[in-house]
Amino acid sequence: MLHDLVLKVFHALDRPDANGEKIKALYNSYGHDEISVTEIRETQGGTDFIKIKIPGINGKATGGNAPTLGVIGRLGGVGARPKQKGFVSDGDGALASLSAALKIVDMKNKGENLEGDVIVATHIDPNAPTIPHDPVPFMGSSVDMTVMNEYEIDNEMDAIITIDTTKGNRITNFRGICITPTVKEGYILRVSESLIDILQNVTGKPASVLPITTQDITPYGNDIYHINSILQPCTATEKPVVGLAITSEVTVPGSGTGASQLNDIEEAARFSLEAAKLFGYSKVSFYDAEEFSKLVSLYGSLSHFQTLGVE
Numbered sequence: 001m002l003h004d005l006v007l008k009v010f011h012a013l014d015r016p017d018a019n020g021e022k023i024k025a026l027y028n029s030y031g032h033d034e035i036s037v038t039e040i041r042e043t044q045g046g047t048d049f050i051k052i053k054i055p056g057i058n059g060k061a062t063g064g065n066a067p068t069l070g071v072i073g074r075l076g077g078v079g080a081r082p083k084q085k086g087f088v089s090d091g092d093g094a095l096a097s098l099s100a101a102l103k104i105v106d107m108k109n110k111g112e113n114l115e116g117d118v119i120v121a122t123h124i125d126p127n128a129p130t131i132p133h134d135p136v137p138f139m140g141s142s143v144d145m146t147v148m149n150e151y152e153i154d155n156e157m158d159a160i161i162t163i164d165t166t167k168g169n170r171i172t173n174f175r176g177i178c179i180t181p182t183v184k185e186g187y188i189l190r191v192s193e194s195l196i197d198i199l200q201n202v203t204g205k206p207a208s209v210l211p212i213t214t215q216d217i218t219p220y221g222n223d224i225y226h227i228n229s230i231l232q233p234c235t236a237t238e239k240p241v242v243g244l245a246i247t248s249e250v251t252v253p254g255s256g257t258g259a260s261q262l263n264d265i266e267e268a269a270r271f272s273l274e275a276a277k278l279f280g281y282s283k284v285s286f287y288d289a290e291e292f293s294k295l296v297s298l299y300g301s302l303s304h305f306q307t308l309g310v311e
Helices: 003-013 020-028 089-109 145-152 193-203 232-236 262-279 289-299
Strands: 035-042 045-054 069-073 118-124 159-165 176-179 241-247
Touching (some): 003 262, 020 045, 020 089, 020 118, 035 145, 045 089, 069 089, 069 262, 089 118, 089 159, 089 241, 089 262, 118 145, 145 232, 159 262, 176 193, 241 262
Parallel strands (some): 069 159
Antiparallel strands (some): 035 045, 045 118, 176 241
């Protein structure tokens, strides 16, 4: 279980001066220095992008050939100051992804390194804006979505899990975590059976799947409704992407404070950890490559859904 690590990361994020350097210092205290912090500022403010690389026994970083799992904590901000004081629900994606990375580092320190490399990326903004959205307000972001994708997606990632708070809707009426179907190059593919196995092992419950639509896999900026930003990484990569949603029984705004659930965030972090363990051994498949090739040969490329489209 990762509860103690989740709380350590939470205390580093739940403060008005939260930033990438404080997170970097936390990892440094565990002897890990393969972490980069990049501050990006735009007209609405700024944020610190964080990327943590944890080399595996047979990963690309050491000249091996084990696949690399990417874990992206997707969010607008960890705080909505000055409108709200404290850690907001939207920050759960950053909290879960950073907790998973810290656990992998802790395991490595104890002599139990994973087979493949793991790259975890997210960003830290304690002063993010909010924007109108139905049925509850969204958290906005101080930087554009294209900038997020640029700094959070890494070309070395062979598959991506993107963690996002997904509570501001009326279609996931339970508390916990669920996964999306795999998305690749504009195609919404079948739900990964091996990820279902991991989800059920972690939660001890039947697997739940977040229903997504074509709208959700298109880029922000096209003035089309999106459930949230959970699948925005799929618009900027050809690698398979699966969303890991942290959900609630009722609609909870991303800008709401006091709404983060320790057990749910811990489950999201633990799911990512278990996926990383097996992915390095190629025991987790995000999609069927042969079936995907057949789909493309039958119906053509759908990569235009990764663009803003044609006016």
